[in-house]
Amino acid sequence: MTSSDSIKINKTQNSRVAGVDFDNIPLGRTFTDHMFICEFVDGAWKNPRIEPLEKIPTHPAAMALHYGQAIFEGMKATMDPGGNPLLFRPEQNAARLNFSARRMGMPELPEYLFIQGLKVLVELERNWIPKKEGSALYLRPFMYADEPFIGMRAATTYKFIIIASPAGPFFSKRIKLWAEKKFIRAAEGGTGEAKAAGNYAAAIRPTEIAKSKGYDQVLWLDSLERNYIQEVGTMNIFFKINGSFITPELDGAVLNGITRLSVITILKDEGFEVTERKISIDEIIEASRDGSLEEAFGTGTAVGIAYIQEIGYGASTIQVSDSSPIGEKVNTILNGIKTGKLEDRFNWMVKIDTND
Numbered sequence: 001m002t003s004s005d006s007i008k009i010n011k012t013q014n015s016r017v018a019g020v021d022f023d024n025i026p027l028g029r030t031f032t033d034h035m036f037i038c039e040f041v042d043g044a045w046k047n048p049r050i051e052p053l054e055k056i057p058t059h060p061a062a063m064a065l066h067y068g069q070a071i072f073e074g075m076k077a078t079m080d081p082g083g084n085p086l087l088f089r090p091e092q093n094a095a096r097l098n099f100s101a102r103r104m105g106m107p108e109l110p111e112y113l114f115i116q117g118l119k120v121l122v123e124l125e126r127n128w129i130p131k132k133e134g135s136a137l138y139l140r141p142f143m144y145a146d147e148p149f150i151g152m153r154a155a156t157t158y159k160f161i162i163i164a165s166p167a168g169p170f171f172s173k174r175i176k177l178w179a180e181k182k183f184i185r186a187a188e189g190g191t192g193e194a195k196a197a198g199n200y201a202a203a204i205r206p207t208e209i210a211k212s213k214g215y216d217q218v219l220w221l222d223s224l225e226r227n228y229i230q231e232v233g234t235m236n237i238f239f240k241i242n243g244s245f246i247t248p249e250l251d252g253a254v255l256n257g258i259t260r261l262s263v264i265t266i267l268k269d270e271g272f273e274v275t276e277r278k279i280s281i282d283e284i285i286e287a288s289r290d291g292s293l294e295e296a297f298g299t300g301t302a303v304g305i306a307y308i309q310e311i312g313y314g315a316s317t318i319q320v321s322d323s324s325p326i327g328e329k330v331n332t333i334l335n336g337i338k339t340g341k342l343e344d345r346f347n348w349m350v351k352i353d354t355n356d
């Protein structure tokens with residue numbers, strides 16, 4: 001299984017793409033015509049294929065529903081000015097999926113199958129890639145245990161699927177964060193480093209509470225002291241203090257974001273110092289008070305860079321300055337590379353060529 005020949009394609013006769021209003025795409029609700037799917041059975045991944053997107057019959061005892069063996073990835077396909085679909089660092093997503101799989105006792109997926117599945121699906125759905133500046137085709141690879149079994153052990157059968165959803169330009173208003181002192185997202189030794197479905201289930205209620213207080217997202221603090229900053233919703237976080245950047249180190253609880261990794265590379269390339277270390281909330285409060293906190297932003301595939309306006313922490317509010325010149329510059333560079341308008345000088349982009 002080394003070429004696209006082994007991926008069978010069952011094409012729909014009824015594409016829905018003509019009915020989509022690409023100027024007004026409802027977030028996360030519109031799906032393309034097809035999905036990539038394969039199954040793990042008898043110790044191997046089998047039958048990789050493209051099928052028309054449809055519901056999948058599920059046994060009520062499917063283990064993912066009971067014990068939560070479910071992981072996912074998130075990435076985007078864009079179109080270069082010549083009309084060629086592009087993927088951003090897909091090998092990083094493939095590696096992270098397998099990292100998550102190992103942590104959750106799930107089988108790894110061969111990287112070539114992950115990449116080839118993406119390429120064949122995106123090539124087939126190329127008319128679904130939105131052309132508007134800032135738009136992209138969001139790709140959601142995911143794996144879950146579908147073995148019907150009541151009992152606590154690793155499942156023996158799984159599905160790996162990739163679905164795709166066109167996403168309009170993200171309107172980047174500055175966000176407000178609530179630093180959470182009661183609930184935590186992840187502890188070292190737990191599953192925070194994995195893109196495991198359960199992590200997000202545990203974040204839903206605290207996020208709803210933060211929203212009811214007028215905030216957009218939760219800023220997660222460490223599990224032991226509620227003092228060190230971890231990350232935000234589905235984003236990593238950066239601060240600019242006295243001219244240089246800091247971001248929480250990957251301590252085993254923080255998700256290893258591909259946007260984070262890329263932003264670190266771009267910032268260093270722009271001549272900035274970037275330090276990955278423990279960052280206490282007190283340090284940020286102090287920097288805000290003495291005026292040395294110059295910028296704060298979140299990074300993630302869904303939004304790129306999200307500028308932070310303020311952070312609520314108990315009774316106090318940490319104000320961040322209302323412009324992010326460096327964050328905006330990095331965002332422009334990142335988007336320029338992703339859309340093929342800037343030179344791909346870090347060798348991040350993968351052109352869709354299903355003949356390789």
Ligand SMILES: *Cc1c(COP(=O)(O)O)cnc(C)c1O
Pocket residue numbers: 074195231232233234235236255256257258259260299300301302
């Ligand atoms: C996916 C995710 C991120 C961002 O990762 P990217 O690879 O940059 O999209 C950050 N934090 C959490 C918790 C995530 O799930």
